[in-house]
Amino acid sequence: MSIRYLTAQLAQQIDEELMNAVGAFSLDQLMELAGLACAQTLAAVYNKEKYPKVLVCCGPGNQGGDGLVAARHLGMFGYEPTVYMPKPGSKDIYQRLQKQCINMGIPIISPSASAEELPRVLQSSNVILDAIFGFSFKPPVRAPFDDALKLISASGLPIVSVDIPSGWDVERGNAQGVGLNPDLLVSLTAPKVGVKYFMGRHFLGGRFVPKALQEKFKLNLPEYPGFDQIVELPKNPGL
Numbered sequence: 001m002s003i004r005y006l007t008a009q010l011a012q013q014i015d016e017e018l019m020n021a022v023g024a025f026s027l028d029q030l031m032e033l034a035g036l037a038c039a040q041t042l043a044a045v046y047n048k049e050k051y052p053k054v055l056v057c058c059g060p061g062n063q064g065g066d067g068l069v070a071a072r073h074l075g076m077f078g079y080e081p082t083v084y085m086p087k088p089g090s091k092d093i094y095q096r097l098q099k100q101c102i103n104m105g106i107p108i109i110s111p112s113a114s115a116e117e118l119p120r121v122l123q124s125s126n127v128i129l130d131a132i133f134g135f136s137f138k139p140p141v142r143a144p145f146d147d148a149l150k151l152i153s154a155s156g157l158p159i160v161s162v163d164i165p166s167g168w169d170v171e172r173g174n175a176q177g178v179g180l181n182p183d184l185l186v187s188l189t190a191p192k193v194g195v196k197y198f199m200g201r202h203f204l205g206g207r208f209v210p211k212a213l214q215e216k217f218k219l220n221l222p223e224y225p226g227f228d229q230i231v232e233l234p235k236n237p238g239l
Contacts, residue, residue, distance in 0.1 A: 004220055005192060007192075011192060018208075018209070027062070029208075034188050035073060036070070036073050037229040038066060039077065042070070042074065042160045046127045048079050054080070055129070057084045057132050058132065060089045064088075064132070067162065068094070068131075070162070071083050075106050081101075082108075082121055083109065086109075118151055137167075159180055160185075161182035168195070171193045172194055185200060187205070189209055190204070190219050204231050205230045207229050
């Protein structure tokens with residue numbers, strides 16, 4: 001049986017079950033595992049000798065938290081990440097994740113200077129990790145991210161998107177044409193309906209999903225090789 005693609009409602013339900021008394025995961029744990037999977041995916045395709053400078057673009061929600069975790073792991077892997085986060089999340093978890101990056105010596109562009117700094121940092125970057133919007137995103141894209149997505153798209157740099165490309169609707173994909181068109185996508189938990197016809201390389205990073213939830217929701221997840229946190233999905237399985 002083929003892997004199940006999730007609607008927004010189903011993705012939200014699975015997230016809630018992972019973090020309730022049955023799943024027993026904390027948000028911190030899930031972000032750590034998701035961010036590690038994202039960092040591993042980028043490192044698997046874009047080696048640090050050719051692509052050392054990674055611009056990690058983070059939104060203010062859980063997606064941005066995954067990005068901050070990924071930035072820390074990329075630093076551990078020997079990359080030189082820089083974090084672009086023009087609207088930092090206000091919750092304690094985001095403050096701690098930012099502090100962890102600062103402790104690693106990872107530059108975080110000041111929100112007040114982000115509009116001026118983004119074009120400059122793009123020029124000196126080799127690859128982009130897109131962790132701006134997650135599956136709860138609803139169009140339109142608002143400031144400051146509307147201009148940011150245009151600059152990122154125009155940069156010509158390879159883009160790795162987390163869970164769903166920023167600007168895409170979780171079920172309708174890039175129907176409005178304002179989203180990023182990444183080269184690489186790392187879906188978390190299970191892929192979403194909106195990326196069923198994604199044309200680039202597609203990885204899954206959801207090794208934390210317990211067997212009971214996989215069976216309950218009939219996810220049909222593939223086996224992960226060895227001790228990897230990621231597995232590559234077949235080319236364009238929706239076609």
